[in-house]
Amino acid sequence: MTFTPVTLSDIEAARARIAGKVVHTPVVPSRSLTEIAGVPVHLKLEHRQITGSFKLRGASNAVASLSAAEKQSGVVAASTGNHGRGLSFAAKREGVRAVICMSRLVPENKVSEIRRLGAEVKIIGNSQDDAQQEVDRLVAEEGLVMVPPFDHPAVAAGQGTIGIEILEDVPDAETILVQLSGGGLAAGIAAAAKALKPDIKVIGISMERGAAMKASLDAGRPVLVEELPTLADSLGGGIGLDNQLTFQMCRELLDDVVLLTEAEIAAGIVHAYAEEREIVEGAGAVGIAALLASKVKPEGPTVVLLSGGNIDMALHRKIVCGEGKSA
Missing domain, CATH: 3.40.50.1100 (Rossmann fold)
Structure with missing residues (x-):
């Protein structure tokens, strides 16, 4: 099968197709993260999407x-x-x-x-x-x-509409921090953002426990990883040994991939709630967590995607009360 990447025209067509069916979610400045990072940081509030996530x-x-x-x-x-x-x-x-x-x-x-x-x-x-x-x-x-969750051109194109929105709302953005799992989100956003602004950096963020795309990128081919319990449960699962789309797009388009510990993810959830007043699930908080842990040190205006808010509230209460640090 010939590899055919998702293009900006595919993403623009997807945007027209889903107009009125999804929300153009807001982008807001983060005072706390701007102080920590030393550059302007904005949050893309995709966890406010109709179903609570970008999906x-x-x-x-x-x-x-x-x-x-x-x-x-x-x-x-x-x-x-x-x-x-x-x-x-x-x-x-x-x-x-x-x-x-x-x-x-x-x-x-x-x-x-x-x-x-x-x-x-x-x-x-x-x-x-x-x-x-x-x-x-x-x-x-x-x-x-x-309808696969990521390795499908229509799915990746739909997720890529976030990239268009980000650059409409923050045209001077130099870095985007995006969740990385099967790669549909990261590949779609990177395809849109880099077509519109070729010098922008797109960094994938995942967890240490079972990061299938990172392991596959390191190996140069899709590989199996053990799926482990993690606070970033939405980022779990493999990328498929017969991956047709997202592996190659991520390999070509992502500038870096960063992995986080469970304690760092928990800190991201806590910060989102305590400082930003946003309730997000573990996967939704990984961009914040990467900045807090200094695992990403951006040099210019940065957009952090909050990808989902569908967290178990009992778990949320446990974490924000300080009981989840060893999770």
Whole structure:
């Protein structure tokens, strides 16, 4: 299969396709992080998206791109929670059946919300790879259309609309800190941002516990990693050994990849709440955490993406009360 990257024209088409279906989320200055980093820092509040994360963008673009016959068949996906929520919402809006397959590592608050949106939920195994096997079965046996959480051009193009919004709102941005998991978000944002401003830096942020894309980039090819419990649960899972899109786009477009400890992620969650008055999940806080830990030292105006706010509130209370430092 010939590699065809997602382009700015694809992302602009996605933006037109999902107009009115997603929110152009605000970008706000962060006084506290500006003082810490020594450069202007802005927060892109994507956790205020309709379903609580950026995933609605890619899911909405993918569903809107389906043919009438494909919509009739229904959609299926493996998810660590947020993609499933976004796809469930997008499918319900279009009157399309949705089946979401998840591992036992997905927090219950995300599972229950997907059920509330009317999707069929299947809990399979202890990893994203286990859940993907059930997706493959449903595609083969029931004819459902797979909408992957990241390695799909329509999904990556939908996520890339964030990159356009960032440079519209902060045209002097020199660095973007973006969550890195399967790579759909990072690849999409980097494709948009670098097409509009070639010298901008896009840095992927992930956790030390099971960072599949970082391991794959280091190896020069997609590799398997053990999926481990982490505060940044939305960043868990592999990138697929047969990855067709996001691995190569991340390899070509990302300027750096930074990994965080669990304690650093917890500190990011606490800072988001205490200083910014924003409640974000672990994955949503990794950009903040990278600045706090001095693992990223930007030289100019920086935009930090807060990607999701679908945190288990019991966990949030535990962390902000200082009990999560050893998580």
